[in-house]
Amino acid sequence: MRAPTIDGGTRRRRAGILVAAAAAFAVCYALGTGYDYAPSGVEPTLTAPDAVDADALRENRRLRTALARHTPREVYLVVDRANNRLYLRRGETTLLEALCSSGSGTVLHAPDGRSWRFDTPSGLFRVRSKTANPVWRRPDWAFVEEGLPLPGRPEDRFEYGSLGEYALHFGDGYLIHGTLYERLLGRSVTHGCIRLGRDDLRRVYDAAKLGTPVYIF
């Protein structure tokens, strides 16, 4: 006796049912899968005073004292490289928000195989020196990037006026200084130093002292 066969119509019906079921499941999955959001407020709990642990309060004071040791007591500078902003702060008060320019991040390759990366470093630094009317002693890369030969005499490296009226040195040859190109402030165009506009530079120079922290991120 021959086994019963499934005709094409039945196959198509079954396939249709499967597809419909899969589609229904997919729709349910899509509608019911994701995230439920609720407001995030955290309410502090109030209890009777006699339930407070004196040890916990002592620990609280100890931790606050420890944190205060890392908090600058005087003004400090903050440089946001990605957004090209410089902040002069005291505590949590912003005394000045200035447009600045930071390192371009470009890598320059010289014909002799040397290369330089023009990044502003990140971390905690301190103002090491302050100079009025700074003179720029041009390093090798300043000649290489313009296709110029390196000067034979040391005095041929000095350039006057291009760093603006003031400069604050914060280590490893990096400066906060002025610029002849104020239209480029806000863009990452420097070779690693921080450039400020004339008025902002004067305010920063007047406010910062030797040892003033400079936070760069």
Place this chain on the structure above:
Amino acid sequence: MSQLGLARPIAAAVLLLSGAAVATAVFGQFGPETLERTNLRLAEQVTLAERERPYLMLDLSAPRLRLMMGGALLREFAVSGAEVGTPTVLFVRRSPPSPFAGRPRTLAGVHPPRRSRPDEVVAPVPGSVVEPPLVPPDPVEAEPAPERFFLRFDDGLSIEVRQERAATGGWRARYTRLRWKLVDMLDASRPGPASRLRLVMPESEAGSLYRSIPQATPLIVS
């Protein structure tokens, strides 16, 4: 009872009530549970402050998001809203939100990823004609922030940062919301921890955060 006899119990009652009032003022905002939580947060913060590297502090009750280094404020990002997201699969909640406070976590990545640098430049041959350098775009043009992006942390926590007026109006917005829905489905279905916080921020603040948050930044949530 004489007046002198009444004075002592009245004085004692006044002293007791004053002591209770002072204790309530000092301790009242710090019930033991809150004080313990505060101490946990401070302990984390002291540990991170000693490293002299940036760290994030997210206060969900305010809400407030700050980038710190040591005890110094680097940047405070304005946050207009914060929500806690619980993953659900087929209408069933996977798990209650994990406690966010008291658990150290580090930024594992920003999604979508930021543009990587640097540009490489070959010095011109001495004596050749040197073209003036191209003026780079400003940060907003160079690295525009998506309307929605994620800060993903190494313990499975994600912070969704959404701009205030993201995906509003028109067919393009509908398409954007559909793409977001697909990402949400994948995240919620993924095995392992899938907790999420959502922060809503003004466009400029979200963009600043996207561009500037350093790699491997630790996060404290309180």
